[in-house]
Amino acid sequence: MHDEPGRLDRRKIKIAARGAQERRRHARVPLQLHGRFWSEADGEHACRLIDISPGGARIVARLRISPDTRIVLMITSLGRIEGQVVRQEGGEISVRFNAPMRKRDKLADAITWRFNKDRLGLDEDRTAPRKPGRGRARILLADGVVIQANVVDVSVTGAAFECLERPRVGETLRVGEMSGRVARILDNGFAVVFDPPEAATGSPKAA
Known part of the structure; x- marks a missing residue:
C-alpha cells in the first residue's frame, strides 16, 4: 500500500x-516577554522573562523569594507554566519547570515559534x-x-x-x-x- x-x-x-x-528541549532561548507569577506565600507579582527552555527560565522581579518556592508563571504568548525557584541573584530568579514531557514538547514548539516569529x-x-x-x-x-x-x-x-x-x-x-x-x-x-x-x-x- x-x-x-x-x-x-x-x-x-x-x-x-x-x-x-x-x-x-534543552536549549535556552533569549526572550524578552512580560508576564506575572504567583506563589501561595507571596501572591501575584509582575515579572519579565530573560530566557527560557522547556525545562526552566530566568525572570526578573521586584521581590525576594526563597529557594524551593513553588510558583506559577503566566507569560504572554506562552501560557501557564508551573515551576520551582532554584535560586535568586539580585533581581534575577531562576526557575525549574515541573511539567511532563508532553507539556515540555508543546512548550518547546511555542518557544521556538515565538523566538522565530519576529526574526522571520x-x-x-x-x-x-x-x-x-x-x-x-x-x-x-x-x-x-x-x-x-x-x-x-x-x-x-x-x-x-x-x-x-x-x-x-x-x-x-x-x-x-x-x-x-x-x-x-x-x-x-x-x-x-x-x-x-x-x-x-x-x-x-x-x-
Missing part, C-alpha cells in the same frame, strides 16, 4: 524536524493561535522573486513552507532577518535550512 502524497509530505517534515525537537517576519495565523508554526511568510529568492507562503513547520534550524512555487534545491533565500537555502522540495512546497549566524552575510538582502 502506497502512502498518499500529503501523508508522505508530513512524514518528511516530521523527520526533518526531529533533530531540532531534541535540541530545543511571520504573520501569525489568528484563526489558530494555539498551533505554533502556522502563519504567513515573505520569502525573497536570490533572483529577487518574492514568494508569499504558509508556514508548515518551524524550528531553530529550518522551516517548511507551503506554496505553489518551487525554487531549486540549494537556492539561497531570505526570510525576514534569516538567510538560508532550499534543502528539499516537498509535494506542497519546500523546506529550508537556515544559515548559522557567521554564514548569513553571503545571502541575498531584502530591499
Whole structure:
C-alpha cells in the first residue's frame, strides 16, 4: 500500500524536524516577554522573562523569594507554566519547570515559534493561535522573486513552507532577518535550512 502524497509530505517534515525537537528541549532561548507569577506565600507579582527552555527560565522581579518556592508563571504568548525557584541573584530568579514531557514538547514548539516569529517576519495565523508554526511568510529568492507562503513547520534550524512555487534545491533565500537555502522540495512546497549566524552575510538582502 502506497502512502498518499500529503501523508508522505508530513512524514518528511516530521523527520526533518526531529533533530531540532531534541535540541530545543534543552536549549535556552533569549526572550524578552512580560508576564506575572504567583506563589501561595507571596501572591501575584509582575515579572519579565530573560530566557527560557522547556525545562526552566530566568525572570526578573521586584521581590525576594526563597529557594524551593513553588510558583506559577503566566507569560504572554506562552501560557501557564508551573515551576520551582532554584535560586535568586539580585533581581534575577531562576526557575525549574515541573511539567511532563508532553507539556515540555508543546512548550518547546511555542518557544521556538515565538523566538522565530519576529526574526522571520511571520504573520501569525489568528484563526489558530494555539498551533505554533502556522502563519504567513515573505520569502525573497536570490533572483529577487518574492514568494508569499504558509508556514508548515518551524524550528531553530529550518522551516517548511507551503506554496505553489518551487525554487531549486540549494537556492539561497531570505526570510525576514534569516538567510538560508532550499534543502528539499516537498509535494506542497519546500523546506529550508537556515544559515548559522557567521554564514548569513553571503545571502541575498531584502530591499
